Amino acid sequence: MAQTVPKERVQISSVPAFRSSELLAKLISAGSAACIAEAITLPMDCAKIKLQVEGGTLVSTIRTIAMTDGTKGFFRGLVPGLHRQLGFCTIRLGLYDSTKEFYIRNTPLNEGLPLRFAAGISTAVAAVCVAQPTEVVKIRMQAAKAGSVRYSGTLSAYYKIGLTEGTKGLWSGLGPSIVRLSICNIGEVVTYDTVKTAILRRGWMTDAFPLHFVSAVCAGFVTTALTSPVDVVKTRYVNSNPGVFRGPLHCATVLAKQGGVKMFYKGCVPSFFRITGWNLIMFMSYEQLRRVVARKLNNY
Numbered sequence: 001m002a003q004t005v006p007k008e009r010v011q012i013s014s015v016p017a018f019r020s021s022e023l024l025a026k027l028i029s030a031g032s033a034a035c036i037a038e039a040i041t042l043p044m045d046c047a048k049i050k051l052q053v054e055g056g057t058l059v060s061t062i063r064t065i066a067m068t069d070g071t072k073g074f075f076r077g078l079v080p081g082l083h084r085q086l087g088f089c090t091i092r093l094g095l096y097d098s099t100k101e102f103y104i105r106n107t108p109l110n111e112g113l114p115l116r117f118a119a120g121i122s123t124a125v126a127a128v129c130v131a132q133p134t135e136v137v138k139i140r141m142q143a144a145k146a147g148s149v150r151y152s153g154t155l156s157a158y159y160k161i162g163l164t165e166g167t168k169g170l171w172s173g174l175g176p177s178i179v180r181l182s183i184c185n186i187g188e189v190v191t192y193d194t195v196k197t198a199i200l201r202r203g204w205m206t207d208a209f210p211l212h213f214v215s216a217v218c219a220g221f222v223t224t225a226l227t228s229p230v231d232v233v234k235t236r237y238v239n240s241n242p243g244v245f246r247g248p249l250h251c252a253t254v255l256a257k258q259g260g261v262k263m264f265y266k267g268c269v270p271s272f273f274r275i276t277g278w279n280l281i282m283f284m285s286y287e288q289l290r291r292v293v294a295r296k297l298n299n300y
Contacts, residue, residue, distance in 0.1 A: 025294035027094035033285035034089030037278045038081045043074035044274035045081075048267040049139065053239055058270055079154040080138035087131025092123040092185050093286070096193075099123055116193055120185040128178045133158060133170040135177055139238050165242070173238040176248045180230040187223030188275075192216060192283055209284065216283040220276025228271055229264035 051061045065073040099119040109115040128135075137157040140150060151157035161169045196207075196215040205211040237251040245251040255263045 021297040022294055023094075023098055025290050025297055026097065027090050028293050029286050029289035030094035031086045031090035033282045033289055034085035034093070035082050036285050037282035038085045039078065040281055041274050041278045042078055042081055044270045044277070046074050046076055048270040048274060049235060051267040051270065053235060055266070058267075077138045077141040080134050080141060080157070083154070084131060084134035084138050087134055088127045088181065089282070091127035091130065092120075092181065093189055095123050095126070096120065096185075096189050113190075113194065116190045117186060120190040121182045123189075124181040124185040125178055128174065128181050132174055132177055133161075136161065136170055136172055136238055139235060173234055173248070176230060176234040176237055180227055180234050183226045183230060184223055187226045188219045188279060191219040191222045192279070195219070212284050212287050213280065216279040217276055219283070220272065220279040223279070224268060224272040224275050227275075228268045231271065232264050232266055 046065065047058060047061050050065060051058060054061070056064070069076070096119055099122050100115055103109045103115055103118055107118075109118060137151075137154060140161075141154070141157060151160060158170070165172070192215045195218045196211060199205050199211055199214070200207060205214070233248055233252045233255065236255060237245055237248055240251070245254065252264075259266075
């Protein structure tokens with residue numbers, strides 16, 4: 001994560017951003033690191049989705065998945081999950097620093113949380129608008145009833161949803177997803193950037209593995225606290241049959257009546273472990289990949 005410096009000290013390259021090897025390295029590294037993290041942490045995500053949709057406890061949910069679907073049950077939705085990360089994280093993380101630079105050039109925003117919030121929310125909105133169909137397919141494949149085959153494959157899911165529900169089905173839950181990913185980006189990318197920059201400025205750590213570890217754990221904790229309620233609403237809404245809920249707010253109201261506040265934190269324990277683990281793997285992979293890829297691109 002590149003550090004932001006005060007506006008009067010910012011040096012803008014004369015090379016357009018889209019031609020910058022550094023930007024290309026960030027885009028490649030962000031998508032690749034997210035896919036690595038997704039593949040490793042997907043079993044916990046599958047347990048979280050099942051817990052939010054069907055209820056129960058974490059232990060009983062894991063036991064049910066293992067008994068009914070075996071190992072493959074923990075990797076349901078892997079392919080659309082990788083599609084999702086390539087679409088989402090390439091944009092929301094890969095373009096984060098460039099978006100901060102854009103706001104520094106063209107707005108009064110400078111160093112501080114307002115700049116980071118603006119960049120985080122902007123890249124999150126762009127990512128959802130582009131890649132929401134991958135999110136819909138991933139959730140529906142993960143939430144399929146035990147032993148059932150809702151779709152024969154990932155491409156079949158895209159085709160069937162598009163054929164029967166049109167673009168409205170593929171982009172269902174767009175509003176909740178924008179809210180959720182905006183909050184998620186603030187929790188993950190903005191928190192990571194803020195913690196890392198603050199520690200570096202105070203000289204407590206160098207830009208190496210221990211700093212990346214601490215920053216990623218902080219990002220995981222903040223993200224879990226912020227996103228759990230929105231995540232529950234989004235999962236229930238996207239996975240519901242047409243007409244069950246009039247909209248995201250109606251879905252949230254129904255859930256609140258059913259179980260109160262605790263209903264919005266169903267699956268928060270596996271979410272914490274999954275999100276924190278995901279952040280550790282993704283950010284540490286990203287930091288290393290970014291440097292390696294940048295060196296390779298600079299050699300061309």
